[in-house]
Amino acid sequence: MIEFSLEDLQFAARYPFSNTAKRIVQRSNLAIDDIDITIKDIAKGALKAALANEAYPVCEHRDKETLARYILAYPVARVLVSFLENPKYYFYFARAIYRAALASLQRAHNGVEEAKKLANDFGISFGFNGYFELDLMEFLRTPSKDELLKLVNQKVHSGTVFLSPNRFSRFLAERAQQSVLSTLPVSTQGLPSELRELAFETLEESLEKTKAEISTTANLSALPPCIEKIYSELLAGNNIPHMARFALATFLNAINVPEEKIIEAFSHAPNYNEKITRYQVSRIVHGRAGKRYRPLSCAKMRSYALCNANCNVKNPMQYYRKQLATSSRGG
Numbered sequence: 001m002i003e004f005s006l007e008d009l010q011f012a013a014r015y016p017f018s019n020t021a022k023r024i025v026q027r028s029n030l031a032i033d034d035i036d037i038t039i040k041d042i043a044k045g046a047l048k049a050a051l052a053n054e055a056y057p058v059c060e061h062r063d064k065e066t067l068a069r070y071i072l073a074y075p076v077a078r079v080l081v082s083f084l085e086n087p088k089y090y091f092y093f094a095r096a097i098y099r100a101a102l103a104s105l106q107r108a109h110n111g112v113e114e115a116k117k118l119a120n121d122f123g124i125s126f127g128f129n130g131y132f133e134l135d136l137m138e139f140l141r142t143p144s145k146d147e148l149l150k151l152v153n154q155k156v157h158s159g160t161v162f163l164s165p166n167r168f169s170r171f172l173a174e175r176a177q178q179s180v181l182s183t184l185p186v187s188t189q190g191l192p193s194e195l196r197e198l199a200f201e202t203l204e205e206s207l208e209k210t211k212a213e214i215s216t217t218a219n220l221s222a223l224p225p226c227i228e229k230i231y232s233e234l235l236a237g238n239n240i241p242h243m244a245r246f247a248l249a250t251f252l253n254a255i256n257v258p259e260e261k262i263i264e265a266f267s268h269a270p271n272y273n274e275k276i277t278r279y280q281v282s283r284i285v286h287g288r289a290g291k292r293y294r295p296l297s298c299a300k301m302r303s304y305a306l307c308n309a310n311c312n313v314k315n316p317m318q319y320y321r322k323q324l325a326t327s328s329r330g331g
Contacts (some may be wrong), residue, residue: 047203057070101177253293263281
């Protein structure tokens with residue numbers, strides 16, 4: 001890595017998806033068998049951050065070897081998330097990149113120059129005269145749900161879109177997210193099973209952490225089989241049916257899981273929409289027009305094909321309370 005300047009290595013570590021980073025990785029000629037434990041640990045940390053809806057970890061060291069390890073960990077992290085074989089996790093990974101890229105652009109000492117450098121790395125043609133000037137078609141290549149990036153909210157004149165430095169940074173972060181997402185999954189054929197094991201170990205640790213956080217207000221070891229199955233499938237990123245979601249939300253609310261934790265659990269759904277989820281969970285938690293939503297009875301659970309055991313109770317809450325009573329007696 002001596003042939004690359006410290007500035008290039010720091011840029012690549014901030015933006016591991018960049019073409020600069022790709023050149024560094026290609027020049028390293030890193031073989032899969034040469035990946036050391038430090039690089040694997042960084043890659044695992046990156047996947048863990050993505051699964052927790054956090055930003056991809058960025059390294060700002062001045063040590064070239066440390067920076068190089070972070071850069072080389074990125075393709076390994078892409079392999080790990082690909083082993084999970086779930087589009088939801090691919091999105092989490094890309095979203096983690098979005099958060100990291102935007103944060104790096106926003107905290108840069110000279111944000112305008114940093115944005116110019118990343119745009120040039122992407123090969124984006126632009127002008128700058130206080131505002132970043134983009135060709136309309138170039139702007140439309142990166143559709144976004146961000147209100148600040150909706151075309152209707154932009155200044156457009158003669159086929160040119162004018163973006164403030166802040167909006168241009170958000171545009172670049174969106175471009176990074178979509179660029180990363182479009183390349184996932186990568187092929188894992190012929191790769192060591194050790195990496196697959198590391199990927200699922202990371203996933204399991206992430207799911208256990210989520211359960212542990214909710215367990216501070218509820219005893220998840222006492223969940224009835226039907227709710228446990230729905231909850232586990234949701235955390236695994238599976239698309240569960242509407243009534244299963246309703247059954248889970250009403251049950252978690254009944255056992256005093258905080259509203260934010262219920263929303264967090266549903267963030268694992270492959271079609272998660274935070275605005276819609278918050279609205280629906282809020283209705284369940286706070287009621288509507290004096291109506292309180294109670295957990296489904298066992299009869300209702302059976303009618304929706306959600307019952308998966310014979311628990312000899314009439315309501316999943318009965319099972320939960322019995323389990324709590326048994327555990328409190330030490331039985």
